[in-house]
Amino acid sequence: MTDAERENRRRLRAVVKKLQLVMPTLYPVEKVEFKPCEDAWGSTRVKQTKDPSAPPTFIISIHSEIDDVAKLFVLVHEYAHAAQWRVIHQENLREKDHDPEWGVCYAKVWELTLAFLEPEDE
Numbered sequence: 647m648t649d650a651e652r653e654n655r656r657r658l659r660a661v662v663k664k665l666q667l668v669m670p671t672l673y674p675v676e677k678v679e680f681k682p683c684e685d686a687w688g689s690t691r692v693k694q695t696k697d698p699s700a701p702p703t704f705i706i707s708i709h710s711e712i713d714d715v716a717k718l719f720v721l722v723h724e725y726a727h728a729a730q731w732r733v734i735h736q737e738n739l740r741e742k743d744h745d746p747e748w749g750v751c752y753a754k755v756w757e758l759t760l761a762f763l764e765p766e767d768e
């Protein structure tokens with residue numbers, strides 16, 4: 647991994663920390679991970695710990711083999727999923743993943759992300 651890639655990952659994780667404060671999700675985002683993804687550019691999933699009394703968390707995965715700008719788009723897309731996630735029995739009733747409710751979240755996440763994103767070092 648290059649220094650620039652490492653710095654980009656740090657910037658994106660810093661955005662998520664700020665988003666969590668002003669646009670909280672049903673469960674906290676435990677981790678933003680960067681790894682090769684087979685058939686998608688990213689995903690959001692709920693991680694349930696073995697301890698049933700511990701609250702679930704979100705894990706956001708971003709494809710590690712796409713460029714830094716694409717990673718930013720995927721992060722905003724996936725955070726919007728986390729932000730509109732409902733408890734699972736409601737989630738199962740959702741007609742499609744990218745419904746109007748998601749679209750509203752997506753727009754809001756972009757607005758906040760652009761305000762939070764640190765400028766790149768020259």
Ligand SMILES: [Zn+2]
Pocket residue numbers: 723727743744
């Ligand atoms: Zn999606």
